[in-house]
Amino acid sequence: MAVHALLAAALGDGAVVVAAISADEIVGLAAAHRGRLLALGVAPSHRRKRLGGRLLEALAAEVPGELSAVVTLAERDPLEPLDRKLRAExxxxxxxxxxxxxxxxxxxxxxxxxxxxxxxRR
Incomplete structure (x- = not known):
């Protein structure tokens, strides 16, 4: 899968990744590289439980120094796309x-x- 290849390449280049696991399945993931948030995702069945926030906090604890993020029109959930304004909020x-x-x-x-x-986040 393309996601696995991307994640493996990022880890090979020093990325920091934290994941949430339920049973034997990854249900959430946050990744950063050189102080920038690369990805944050939570499986639809595990949303609205503050898992995304806990993943961000765990990631920030593992990343030395500042952690930055940029969120644009391009960031969206391909499984459950939401209105642009709601996504931004x-x-x-x-x-x-x-x-x-x-x-x-x-x-x-x-x-x-x-x-x-x-x-x-400083």
């Missing part, structure tokens, strides 16, 4: 609850995607 709340300072994205990203946000 959920991402903002999730990041803020995990201790990130969130603001509107600046520079080229902000110009290309006015709804994009940047976040940093």
């Amino acid at each position: 959920l991402a903002r709340k999730l990041l803020e609850r995990a201790g990130f300072e969130v603001k509107r994205a600046e520079g080229d990203i902000g110009r290309l995607d006015p709804g994009a946000i940047e976040a940093i």
